[in-house]
Amino acid sequence: MQSTTAGVRTARLGPGLTTAVRHAVRPLGCTTFMTAAALLAVALARRGAQRDFLFAFPWAGRDDGPTAMAIGMFVNTLVLRVDLAAAGSWRALLARVRENCLAAYRQADVPFDEVAAALHPGRDLSRPALTPVYLSVEEGRDQPASPAGTTARYLDLDPLHLKYELELVATDLGDDIEVAMTYAVGLFEPATAAMLLDDLVTAARDLAADPDAHPLEETAMSTTAAAEDRSQAGLIESVRRAWADVLDLDSPGQVPVDVNFLEAGGSSLLLIMLWEQLEPLTTRMLRVSDLFEHGTVRRQAALLADDEPAEDLLAGTVLDEEPVATAGASE
Template sequence: MGNAVTDNAIWKLATPAQQGIWVLDKDDKLRPTYLIPTVLEFTGGVDNAILAESAQAALGRHPALRSRFRLDTTTLRVEYRTDGPAGEVGFIDALADGWTAEELDRLVDMLCWTPFDLATEPQARGEVIKADENTTLLVLTMHHISFDGWSRHLLVNEVIANYQAISRGERPATTMSIDPADVVVPPQPDAERVAEAVERLRGAPMTVELPYDRRPAHASVLGANLSVELDEELTGKVMAVAGQEGCTPFMTAVALLAGTLSRCSGQRDFLFALGWPGREDPATADAIGMFMCTLVLRVRFDDSTTWRELLRNARAGAMEAFMDSDVPLDSIAAALNPGRQVLWPPLTPVLVNVDDLPLELPLAPGVTGRYRLDGPVYTKYDLDLFVRLDQSGSGSRMTLAIDYPTDLFDQPTIETLLSGLRRSAVDLAYSTEEPFRVRPADR
């Protein structure tokens, strides 16, 4: 099967979402630009052989994870095929081999960030690592060209289901999942629909006035993460007001960010990017692949806008963006920002999204699992705001987290911005009918 990759007959045209991820280097070679590493840490009596078998079965069941890609330099089209072998899941007994903690960290980093050869390798690999007597790591690395955030949930859930099935003496699922090439691609919207989407955003600034500490000519994508957690009382009051306006945590975060940044800079018209799953077709709900796309929402207001009205504006902007999800961002960006850089966010440097990773992964009785999120942070946006709402027996807590490039911002600057977000949350909760530009302490 591996030799069949040289047969040109079954290469297929990659989807627009996939084509937007590759980069062409100076030698006209297709190079990887984004990886999606996932490090799962399990504590307890894990059967490492079963875990490796479970992950191997999951990688082998999804055509997208077998993908190989090539660039036709004549047509500048990215083509792919899925008939090659799946990526392998290995096993390392770091405890028996005497790995130090520092060596283990370097190993995990290497497994996470070693690039794939897109033309010859499957775009997924895994490694089970016995770290100590009570800790096992599962490192899964996928290329974004074949994988998105929705797919991560599907894959991790499948690995867990496989482990539980094998532990009961059952075989894991072997039926091949849907090939992304078999998903019916909806027709491109007509010119009138594109024009409507463009008009919704026309006139908005293509920049966001952020509190930059530096503006280097070539900023790195290496970043850091900081967050602030709202207590249960404040979270409850914020979400009660948001609920009155039909706002989700995401829409609430948009309002808080817009209000906070406006207080800092005076800007009153914002474009924010958001990741959209792109799973409107029910056939894609359980399909692993790259279906996600980027939408842009607009939120605008004036000095008399109250917090309640700002919530309404954020909701309206989000709903308009959702309704335009079938309009390619490239078409909108070409009309609004023709001088954009192809490999950089085309309309806004700010992304707002939801953090919905589960806190616990139920692998087996006596085994607790979690996503390990202590690795390096990479971001292509100047500011990524993630909102998370965690429920508990006594209430819920909202966390607002910011990923930021360290070339652009110092830690105290982001800490100040997070403090501003928290103050905005207090004002939204307790001064709902007051203009957002006026803080109670300023009256």
């Protein structure tokens, strides 16, 4: 029996890369979903020999007037094929993905369970039908209203179980795109999921750098030195965004990289909220006390990358602040 216990890892493209990718795909008429499908296929193909993929994805099922505003469950599962075998360039791949998406949309009324039963009548019911990979795109949600003197935000809970073996959800945040990879812990290590997310971001950079390049060939942006620099810069940007969210700042640009969190307006309670946002970004076991000891954006980014030097751990911290309360925080 296949286990459904889930783990999750998240990453963001960053505003600069998001803008560059959109600029590259806009002339081709590709949506965020179509782009995410191409990037996911390339990330998976670069790690193995498979070149032809099927991705399950949800369809709202509200395509006409009577169902548009009706109360009820109309969602159907569709399947998208992404074949990289003859894709000589990113442009060619995206054009093919777009064509296959439109073909799937036209057949959206075909019940998925009937298709699965016809193609795999004797399948193992503990495994996903047709494909083990699921993909979807969501629109960013507005933050809840905050009563005077308080800061309110949604708390994203990690999934306990998943239906597929690998699920990628891309959330369009307007100026950025967040990707969350949920995986079956019985099949994937956390480091593997983190690696696949990094491969996806690398693929996005390659697409933005040269849409005419072959999608399975990494560009000069993907050399070892550039990849290391990119990873560190991406972590710093992710940490700055988390600080801005927790400290209720208008922009990550307002967050200094070498100022202690407590000096920047944080507190012990806000540090716990910061831990909740940063913990999914690393494969190491992260504690709230680690963030207290590594008090700046730069040092926390290095901590997430697991290359923070062991000496001078208290540099950048305020020693007369109250101890961080960790009771009730889960690892």
